[in-house]
Amino acid sequence: MSDPMTLNQRIVLASRPVGAPTPENFRMERVALPDLADGQVLLKTIFLSLDPYMRGRMSDAPSYAAPVEIGEVMTGGAVSRVERSLNPKFQEGDLVVGATGWQSHSINDGRSIIPIPALPSPSMALGVLGMPGMTAYMGLMDIGQPKAGETLVVAAASGAVGSVVGQVAKIKGLRVVGVAGGADKCRYVVDELGFDACIDHKSADFADELAQACPKGIDIYYENVGGKVFDAVVPLLNPKARIPLCGLIASYNAHEAPSGPDRLPLLQRTLLTKRVRIQGFIVFDDYGDRQPEFLSAMAPWVRDGKVKFREDVVDGLEQAPDAFIGLLEGRNFGKLVVRVSRD
Amino acid sequence: MSDPMTLNQRIVLASRPVGAPTPENFRMERVALPDLADGQVLLKTIFLSLDPYMRGRMSDAPSYAAPVEIGEVMTGGAVSRVERSLNPKFQEGDLVVGATGWQSHSINDGRSIIPIPALPSPSMALGVLGMPGMTAYMGLMDIGQPKAGETLVVAAASGAVGSVVGQVAKIKGLRVVGVAGGADKCRYVVDELGFDACIDHKSADFADELAQACPKGIDIYYENVGGKVFDAVVPLLNPKARIPLCGLIASYNAHEAPSGPDRLPLLQRTLLTKRVRIQGFIVFDDYGDRQPEFLSAMAPWVRDGKVKFREDVVDGLEQAPDAFIGLLEGRNFGKLVVRVSRD
Numbered sequence: 301m302s303d304p305m306t307l308n309q310r311i312v313l314a315s316r317p318v319g320a321p322t323p324e325n326f327r328m329e330r331v332a333l334p335d336l337a338d339g340q341v342l343l344k345t346i347f348l349s350l351d352p353y354m355r356g357r358m359s360d361a362p363s364y365a366a367p368v369e370i371g372e373v374m375t376g377g378a379v380s381r382v383e384r385s386l387n388p389k390f391q392e393g394d395l396v397v398g399a400t401g402w403q404s405h406s407i408n409d410g411r412s413i414i415p416i417p418a419l420p421s422p423s424m425a426l427g428v429l430g431m432p433g434m435t436a437y438m439g440l441m442d443i444g445q446p447k448a449g450e451t452l453v454v455a456a457a458s459g460a461v462g463s464v465v466g467q468v469a470k471i472k473g474l475r476v477v478g479v480a481g482g483a484d485k486c487r488y489v490v491d492e493l494g495f496d497a498c499i500d501h502k503s504a505d506f507a508d509e510l511a512q513a514c515p516k517g518i519d520i521y522y523e524n525v526g527g528k529v530f531d532a533v534v535p536l537l538n539p540k541a542r543i544p545l546c547g548l549i550a551s552y553n554a555h556e557a558p559s560g561p562d563r564l565p566l567l568q569r570t571l572l573t574k575r576v577r578i579q580g581f582i583v584f585d586d587y588g589d590r591q592p593e594f595l596s597a598m599a600p601w602v603r604d605g606k607v608k609f610r611e612d613v614v615d616g617l618e619q620a621p622d623a624f625i626g627l628l629e630g631r632n633f634g635k636l637v638v639r640v641s642r643d
Numbered sequence: 644m645s646d647p648m649t650l651n652q653r654i655v656l657a658s659r660p661v662g663a664p665t666p667e668n669f670r671m672e673r674v675a676l677p678d679l680a681d682g683q684v685l686l687k688t689i690f691l692s693l694d695p696y697m698r699g700r701m702s703d704a705p706s707y708a709a710p711v712e713i714g715e716v717m718t719g720g721a722v723s724r725v726e727r728s729l730n731p732k733f734q735e736g737d738l739v740v741g742a743t744g745w746q747s748h749s750i751n752d753g754r755s756i757i758p759i760p761a762l763p764s765p766s767m768a769l770g771v772l773g774m775p776g777m778t779a780y781m782g783l784m785d786i787g788q789p790k791a792g793e794t795l796v797v798a799a800a801s802g803a804v805g806s807v808v809g810q811v812a813k814i815k816g817l818r819v820v821g822v823a824g825g826a827d828k829c830r831y832v833v834d835e836l837g838f839d840a841c842i843d844h845k846s847a848d849f850a851d852e853l854a855q856a857c858p859k860g861i862d863i864y865y866e867n868v869g870g871k872v873f874d875a876v877v878p879l880l881n882p883k884a885r886i887p888l889c890g891l892i893a894s895y896n897a898h899e900a901p902s903g904p905d906r907l908p909l910l911q912r913t914l915l916t917k918r919v920r921i922q923g924f925i926v927f928d929d930y931g932d933r934q935p936e937f938l939s940a941m942a943p944w945v946r947d948g949k950v951k952f953r954e955d956v957v958d959g960l961e962q963a964p965d966a967f968i969g970l971l972e973g974r975n976f977g978k979l980v981v982r983v984s985r986d
Contacts (some may be wrong), residue, residue, distance in 0.1 A: 356916075368677050525909055530911075545911065548911055558905040558908060560901070561905065562902065562905050563905050565869070565891075565901060569928045575925055577921075577923075577924075578920075579914070579919070580919055580920075585918065586918060
């Protein structure tokens, strides 16, 4: 059987960035999709997730995942609707989530997509109930080992991961101090998300203000940024502090070893004398089997308003490169998603 | 009752070192000990342990333990014999271990010394069955989580900690690669201790030789040195590698932040992309309650020759400063102890 031809709009990697990505690193293409084979489904992308880890995939430096090749579709998680199905497990109209990439349509054999339940907005499957939410939850709970009365600091506190880290830590009884860029984000973090304090990393007195907000030191630093926030945190770490490390957005655009001073010896000495644990993790590699545990904790919190979230929705696939460049600069405010289709 | 006067020979901290310690940082004194009070015991030091951590106590930089004050007796663990006892728990002639310091005699209320059993040499209570042995065992087992077939690297492989780390890892079925300074130490590590390989860190091709000795990468790096060994290890780390961190002797004498390049971003990126765990620990603070577990594992291994040890014995308390300076330079070969008294 021949399909009516579907025209796919897709964004491919045109060239590898040196430093910060530019629009020239991306290219929009329109191509006809092949016919569906038996067992396949045709997906129409509704929401595309934009996340900092994608910067790593644009480079061919050794990493935990293979790079996107030049000319290949940019990688990314998305919520899609099943448009046609030659797979008995999926029906037309089903909503699914999967790493289907920066494109308007995709063809899938059904093995790398999973159905999502009814949600107030399907984009939640890309944020608070998806990869960023699970990253926040597993890193905090498994590596952070939060205890009531302790102090937690998290950067990018208004973002997809940081906002969940802080709210879950509040539920667990910790003092929670966020770090964010600008007064608007800081106000949101304290007034809406309920953090105890939020420090603007653009402040000239950032390190002093962070110290004042942490009078009992820092027991957990949830690291999703790197850079100068880390430097201000290190002297405040308490004995037996834990540092879950899920991202380093501040250094993703770096393309050469920074000049000195060499900060490694100080970190090593702090790890030793304060008996600190620092541990990197990749959520689905390390905790993929614990998704049911995550969802059974998080879904009720979200439903009951104990964990709030904010989305920064950009309209149109063609806006994805610019929105992604802005994400790396901290321009977004909340979980960044692209609405690829309105129908 | 008046005691016959006991003259105590002791070494005090004369001044704080800037960089490597020099003989001028120490001063030998002879003082009369006060009379014994009720509940006290008079101890005569037999063996004094010299360990890298003592360098930290000579500085007043913030650390996990209070510094030795100027004019105070240098801190240190030792095996002593009870000379006189006004404490019902101790009898004349008992051997005990405790942090009694760099001196020929000490007075103790009995609460910070523990009796030691009959051993081939009482100095074993300062090495393989004491603090260094327990440091090796707990860091390897609790943080390292060794699994048969994995590859472990340990530096200072002929030393008090490294030698035990590697031998226990061999018992657990790992491939074990040591790093040591010079051909004699490397030969001993392979031929006597049974490591699979040992690389001389003085070799011009050190990083390449280490890589060749670890064809399957590194799963555990037991860090007790820091410096360039760490740099050579980082690129070889496997996903989910573990780094127990018990010491940084290579940087103990540093007194200013080293010039660049800044190695911290590379380490952070490695921790993230390889999902590495690095954790500092202080053996008695973190694992003090697990001493029975350690002794019940280690004592039979030592008795049966499965864990061998080597001591570097220096004669006379007055030699302690020079021997300690040499320890920081890697001049010792085996666990360094000072024989303070022959009777």
